[in-house]
Amino acid sequence: MNLLSLTIKDASEKLKAGVFSCRELVVECFSNIKKHDKKINAFLTLNEEKAIKKAIEYDGLIKKNKDIFAEKPLLGIPVAFKDLFTTKDLRTTAGSKIIGGYTPPFDATVVKKLVDAGVIIIGKTNQDAWGHGSSGENTDYDATRNPYDLSRVPGGSSSGSGAAVSYGASLVGTGTDTGSSVRLPAGFCNLVGLKPTYGRVSRYGIIAMASSFDTIGHMTRTVYDNAKVLEVTAGVDPYDGTTVPVKVDQYTKTLGQSIKGLKIGLPKEYFVKGLDGKVDSSIKNSLKVLEKLGATVHEVSLPHTDYAMAAYYILVPSEVSSNLSRYDGVRYGLTREVFGAEAKRRIMLGSYTLSSGYYDAYYLKAAKVRTLIKKDFEDAFKTVDVLVVPTSPSLPFKIGEKTNDPLKMYLSDIFLCPVNLAGIPALNVQSGFADGLPVGMQIIGPQFSEQLLYKVAYLFEQETQYYKIRPEFKNG
Amino acid sequence: MDKKYTPIIGMEVHVELKTASKMFCSCKNDPFHASKPNIHTCPVCLGLPGALPVANKKAIEWTIKLGLALGCKINTLSKFDRKHYFYPDLPKGYQISQYDMPFCFGGKVKTSFGDIGITRVHLEEDTGKLIHQKVNGQNVSLIDFNRSGVPLVEIVSEPEIFSSAQAKEYAKKLRQIIRYLDISDADMEKGGMRLEANISLQKKGEKTLPNYKVELKNINSFRYLERGIEYEMKRQAEILDGGETPVQETRGYNAEKDATFTQRIKEEAADYRYFPEPDLPPIKISDEWLKEIKSDLPLSLDSVFKSWKEKHQLNSDLAELLFETASELLWLNRLFEETAKAKLPVDKLVNLLVHKKLKAELFKTEVDKIIELYKKETVISDISDDELKEVIGKVIKNNPNPVADFKKGKTTAVHFMIGQVMREIKRKIDFKRLEKLIISELSK
Numbered sequence: 001m002n003l004l005s006l007t008i009k010d011a012s013e014k015l016k017a018g019v020f021s022c023r024e025l026v027v028e029c030f031s032n033i034k035k036h037d038k039k040i041n042a043f044l045t046l047n048e049e050k051a052i053k054k055a056i057e058y059d060g061l062i063k064k065n066k067d068i069f070a071e072k073p074l075l076g077i078p079v080a081f082k083d084l085f086t087t088k089d090l091r092t093t094a095g096s097k098i099i100g101g102y103t104p105p106f107d108a109t110v111v112k113k114l115v116d117a118g119v120i121i122i123g124k125t126n127q128d129a130w131g132h133g134s135s136g137e138n139t140d141y142d143a144t145r146n147p148y149d150l151s152r153v154p155g156g157s158s159s160g161s162g163a164a165v166s167y168g169a170s171l172v173g174t175g176t177d178t179g180s181s182v183r184l185p186a187g188f189c190n191l192v193g194l195k196p197t198y199g200r201v202s203r204y205g206i207i208a209m210a211s212s213f214d215t216i217g218h219m220t221r222t223v224y225d226n227a228k229v230l231e232v233t234a235g236v237d238p239y240d241g242t243t244v245p246v247k248v249d250q251y252t253k254t255l256g257q258s259i260k261g262l263k264i265g266l267p268k269e270y271f272v273k274g275l276d277g278k279v280d281s282s283i284k285n286s287l288k289v290l291e292k293l294g295a296t297v298h299e300v301s302l303p304h305t306d307y308a309m310a311a312y313y314i315l316v317p318s319e320v321s322s323n324l325s326r327y328d329g330v331r332y333g334l335t336r337e338v339f340g341a342e343a344k345r346r347i348m349l350g351s352y353t354l355s356s357g358y359y360d361a362y363y364l365k366a367a368k369v370r371t372l373i374k375k376d377f378e379d380a381f382k383t384v385d386v387l388v389v390p391t392s393p394s395l396p397f398k399i400g401e402k403t404n405d406p407l408k409m410y411l412s413d414i415f416l417c418p419v420n421l422a423g424i425p426a427l428n429v430q431s432g433f434a435d436g437l438p439v440g441m442q443i444i445g446p447q448f449s450e451q452l453l454y455k456v457a458y459l460f461e462q463e464t465q466y467y468k469i470r471p472e473f474k475n476g
Numbered sequence: 477m478d479k480k481y482t483p484i485i486g487m488e489v490h491v492e493l494k495t496a497s498k499m500f501c502s503c504k505n506d507p508f509h510a511s512k513p514n515i516h517t518c519p520v521c522l523g524l525p526g527a528l529p530v531a532n533k534k535a536i537e538w539t540i541k542l543g544l545a546l547g548c549k550i551n552t553l554s555k556f557d558r559k560h561y562f563y564p565d566l567p568k569g570y571q572i573s574q575y576d577m578p579f580c581f582g583g584k585v586k587t588s589f590g591d592i593g594i595t596r597v598h599l600e601e602d603t604g605k606l607i608h609q610k611v612n613g614q615n616v617s618l619i620d621f622n623r624s625g626v627p628l629v630e631i632v633s634e635p636e637i638f639s640s641a642q643a644k645e646y647a648k649k650l651r652q653i654i655r656y657l658d659i660s661d662a663d664m665e666k667g668g669m670r671l672e673a674n675i676s677l678q679k680k681g682e683k684t685l686p687n688y689k690v691e692l693k694n695i696n697s698f699r700y701l702e703r704g705i706e707y708e709m710k711r712q713a714e715i716l717d718g719g720e721t722p723v724q725e726t727r728g729y730n731a732e733k734d735a736t737f738t739q740r741i742k743e744e745a746a747d748y749r750y751f752p753e754p755d756l757p758p759i760k761i762s763d764e765w766l767k768e769i770k771s772d773l774p775l776s777l778d779s780v781f782k783s784w785k786e787k788h789q790l791n792s793d794l795a796e797l798l799f800e801t802a803s804e805l806l807w808l809n810r811l812f813e814e815t816a817k818a819k820l821p822v823d824k825l826v827n828l829l830v831h832k833k834l835k836a837e838l839f840k841t842e843v844d845k846i847i848e849l850y851k852k853e854t855v856i857s858d859i860s861d862d863e864l865k866e867v868i869g870k871v872i873k874n875n876p877n878p879v880a881d882f883k884k885g886k887t888t889a890v891h892f893m894i895g896q897v898m899r900e901i902k903r904k905i906d907f908k909r910l911e912k913l914i915i916s917e918l919s920k
Contacts, residue, residue: 086526099525106519108526205519205526212754241530241756319754325569326523328562354560354749363751 003028003168004470008077008225011171015062015076016069022055022062022076022120029078029122032168039150039476041142042164044083045091046123051078054120068118074232075118080170082161083124084131086205087111090121094207095129095157096343097140098327098334108205109237110174110216117232122170125160127181130324131209132342133157134180134412137403140340145399146188147471148437152396155188157181158219162189165219166471172229173219178209179312180416182217186428187391187440190469191219192226192457197447198423199244201230202237210319211242213420221467223429223458227251230450249451255458260294262456265384269305270415276394278434283390286431286441286460290388293459298384302376307369308418313410314353314366315421321350345406374422381446386456389415391428391440419444427453430466436474438466481677481716483709484685485643486635488672489650491660492602492626493535499601499627500529500572506622508666513607513620521625523567528755531556535599535627536579536759538659540769542629543580543597545653545776552761554579556599556753561746565604565619573600573630575750579761585633585649586778589642593634602626629660635674635685640705644698647671656777658801664696671695675708677716691726692736704729707736774802788812788822797830804839811843818847825850852904859905861913864897868917871896882918890914 001020014020030048037043058076061068069075083093086104088111093100107115115121128138136144136159144159146152147167154163161173162185175182177195186193194217201216208214216233220226234248264287271280287297324347329335339347353362380387393414402409419426424447431441445453461467498505501520510516519527540550557575583594604624608617631650637643651662651669662669672693676686690708695701708727715722727736752758781792790812799808815822825846828834834853836846871893872879882889893914898905 084526086524092525094525102525104519104524104526106524203526204528207525208755210754239530240528242754318751322558322560322570322749322751325560325562326525326567328569330564331567351749354751356747356749359749359751 001025001028003032005221005468006168006171007222008074008171008220008228009222011077012069012075016066018062022058023052025076026051026055026078026120026122029169033122036147036167036473037169039145039473040147040163040167041126041144042160042167042169043080043123044093044095044126044141044160047090047121048123051120051122058118058120072116072118073228074114077119077172078122078170079114079119079172079174080122080125080161080164081111081174082127082158082176084127084176084207084209085111085124085174086207087121087124090124092124092207093140094131095127095139095141096340098336098338099332100140100334102332104205106205109202109239110233111205113232114174114229119172122164125158125164125173127159127161128157128342129340130207130320130343131157131176131178131181131214132320132340132346134184134409135159135397135399135402136185137399138340138342143399146396147473148190149396149474151475152398152437153188155180155185155392155396158185162186162191162193162219165189165191165221167473168470171220171225175217175219176206176209177215177217177420178213179316179420180413182219183391183416183426183428183440183442184412186219187430188396188438189219190430190438190466190471191221191428192223192430192461192467193217193219193428194226194230194450194453195419195426196230196234196450197244197425198420199242200246200425200448200450201233202235202240202243204237204239208319208323210316211323212319213316215420223454223461224252224255226427227255227454227458234450244448246448251451251454254451254455256462257455258294259290259456259459262290262295262386263384264290264295264297265300265380265387266297267302267305267380267387267389268299269302270389274393274414275390278395279390279393279439282432282434282439283388283441286464287388289460289463290456293463295456297388300380300384300387302373302380302418304369304372304376305418308373308421309410309414311366311369311373312413312417312421313349314362315370317346317350318353318363319350320346321348321354342406370421373418377418377422377424377444377446385445386449386452387442387444389442389444390431391415391442395434395437395439415442423447425450425453427457429457429461430464432464432466433469480680481709481713482638482680483640483705484635484676484678485637485705486674487631487633487637487643487646488674489631489647490670490672491629491631491654491662492668493538493629494660495532495534495538495627497532498625499532499535499599500625503625505626507605507626508663508668510622513618513622516622517624521567522621523569523624529572529753531756531759532627537769537772538627538657539579539597539599539629540761540766541657541773542631542654542659543583544770544773545657546580546583546585546594546597546631548580548583548594548597550580550761550766551577553577553758554761555758556756557750558753559600559748559750561748563603564617565606565624567604567621567624571600571603572753572756574598585646585653587642587645587649589639589645590636592636592642592646595632595634597629597631600628600630602628637673640702640709643673643705644702647698647701652796653777655800656774656802658803664698667696671701673701673705675705675712676722677709677712679716688721688724690722690724692729693726693739694728700729700731703731703734704736707734711736774805780805784812788816790823790826794823794826794830798826798838807839807843811846814843815847815850818851820847820850824854828853854904859901859903864901864905864910864913865917867897867900868893868914871900872917879918890918893918
């Protein structure tokens with residue numbers, strides 16, 4: 001088996017047919033981890049013993065009952081969980097030192113749903129601590145490297161999950177997307193990454209970064225795989241009052257349907273100075289592919305785009321400062337000076353913007369801007385079905401390139417944050433490669449339009465097949 | 477009290493609701509009867525990373541019910557907010573409370589000194605409880621999270637209380653209404669109801685509110701509230717007389733010394749960095765929902781007392797000692813109706829019940845049994861002297877020794893004879909009349 005090019009779809013068929021066993025699949029994941037992870041640093045905690053035990057148990061199940069896949073649609077599929085996902089009896093650090101010794105007594109709803117669907121937990125992945133970052137370098141541990149070029153970042157904050165799926169340590173990497181954190185690593189690691197509609201996937205048990213922005217997504221190699229996982233994770237959760245009772249679609253069922261007549265919007269504010277020419281031309285090429293598939297392209301405007309980053313970096317730190325209050329040194333053993341520099345920066349910013357006397361000028365004003373940004377998107381979707389924009393303004397950047405300039409780092413998310421302000425879904429698919437590095441493209445849709453996003457992405461992927469280009473561990 | 481000053485008092489009262497489960501999780505809400513610390517806990521009320529709150533609908537309904545009973549207006553759109561401060565008993569580093577959109581606002585409580593405005597009634601979560609004790613010879617602070625996340629209602633009054641007695645009456649009235657609605661035991665000793673009074677003194681004749689206030693906190697009885705306020709009035713008057721302004725601070729009350737003492741000095745208002753709780757969607761209180769809650773609201777206490785006064789000449793001071801919750805009203809109404817039907821005086825019956833002279837178990841004993849008992853205790857039977865004399869004769873015959881005692885001058889023997897006669901005729905007879913008759917018969 002070649003794990004580097006295996007998909008969930010292949011794996012399920014082969015497990016069913018007995019081409020290989022769950023155990024063999026899991027063992028292969030760990031052998032890849034042993035081969036590459038010293039250099040890549042995708043994992044913080046491995047679950048090898050329990051994973052193999054589970055795989056053997058599932059092999060027994062398959063032997064007894066071939067129909068078990070109907071009951072457990074992801075049976076035997078290896079999953080790497082971002083370390084913000086609370087996993088019962090498995091260390092969960094959020095990429096931080098402060099709770100570096102924390103083993104949760106419960107599973108996040110999404111973890112439970114995936115485990116019930118038959119996945120095997122490979123381990124917990126590295127990340128920017130608490131989700132604060134775009135490169136993976138804000139981890140309190142060693143930074144994760146991009147498997148396509150080890151001198152470059154894999155994108156963050158779900159850096160370890162992106163790298164892990166990319167180099168064949170797992171078939172799924174879960175992530176949280178508060179401002180970029182699933183789409184950016186997906187874009188930098190040649191993966192399909194979903195930022196679902198806010199309220200589509202339960203946040204219960206996911207360590208909170210900014211509660212009104214956090215969405216729970218995942219990265220896979222193909223669109224089909226991605227849709228398959230969302231069929232399991234989406235839905236109302238009685239433990240999360242912000243999940244919305246909208247019917248969960250059979251996302252895989254409509255893949256392959258024509259997109260003839262689809263109206264694609266191109267927001268003019270996104271194609272401006274600062275956008276890398278190679279990224280720009282890659283996206284323009286991809287638009288031609290989409291036109292060939294029957295879509296039409298129209299320029300649209302999102303007039304408040306300029307204010308998005310400012311609003312984001314007021315509202316998010318406000319919520320961050322609140323959510324990190326619980327690590328007060330009383331219960332988890334370590335005091336607050338152990339927080340990393342970025343966490344401290346956001347706690348300071350957020351405490352300031354929520355302080356009386358500043359609240360109206362900052363938090364409240366930013367909340368109003370948020371409403372305007374939301375309206376920008378709503379207005380655009382009155383004339384077009386989806387929007388297409390680059391995922392990142394640049395190619396995957398060098399390790400250390402932006403660490404001394406937080407503002408420069410924040411601007412990596414310039415095309416990603418507005419989507420989180422609006423709460424709408426977006427999907428990263430591969431637009432192509434430039435200089436041997438992946439270029440990501442976002443398809444953005446209105447609330448709960450995940451099915452449409454998958455439909456568009458699937459045809460594009462079938463046409464381009466960039467997912468077949470696997471990493472070569474350059475500059476290792 | 478010095479006549480130079482008028483006390484200006486506003487109160488904040490916290491009450492734990494007795495819903496089955498906690499405010500934001502499904503843990504049992506029973507902190508006072510838990511067999512061990514930290515057994516009614518889960519990731520949510522322990523504030524574990526990743527846990528999320530989900531609001532308890534019943535607690536919201538009960539808060540609105542209380543608001544309605546206090547004559548409040550109800551916000552059609554409400555929300556929860558986060559109130560930030562660090563304390564070991566607060567596991568999230570913030571308390572989920574309500575800031576600018578409470579469920580209820582603008583109500584009123586009547587006292588014999590005048591009406592007191594209710595600023596707002598809002599809902600929040602209680603904190604854990606710190607226990608300071610020695611473990612293995614070391615002084616440690618332990619945390620019990622059984623109370624963490626218990627629904628807590630806060631009732632804030634306007635600064636319209638002008639004496640310690642009025643403050644006490646207000647607090648008592650609040651507790652009466654809360655118990656009547658059956659939404660809390662409001663047990664002050666256990667901490668199920670907590671009183672806070674903000675006290676300052678205003679010079680007589682002045683119109684503006686004083687520029688300071690002293691918070692009297694952690695008061696666990698009505699009497700201590702009254703005493704604490706009185707002490708504060710004296711203390712503050714002395715400071716003001718000396719030309720100074722009392723320090724803005726939180727004070728406690730020491731019952732043994734009958735004095736208040738400094739707990740915490742607030743240099744400036746604490747900054748709680750309130751902002752809307754993003755984990756809980758705003759709550760719309762629709763007309764239908766409000767109607768449903770209203771339909772579940774019992775008749776107001778005032779109208780209950782009014783109707784009893786009109787129908788049965790029953791005084792509310794007496795009647796209020798008879799019951800606590802609205803669910804007991806139905807039964808009492810039946811008792812009063814039946815009593816009236818039997819042409820017996822309701823107020824006298826209530827008097828005997830309240831003073832335990834009638835040993836009847838309210839709400840457990842049948843109504844007619846209580847009436848029967850009352851009759852036996854109070855109704856004087858129509859019986860002729862001849863009939864009585866006949867019985868007395870029989871008793872005299874059967875009790876030669878007491879009779880002899882009487883003749884020797886031992887008057888207490890008469891009481892024994894009275895008891896014997898009563899026992900024989902099994903009816904209530906006027907005591908004096910019987911005593912007279914027995915003495916005359918014995919003296920024959």
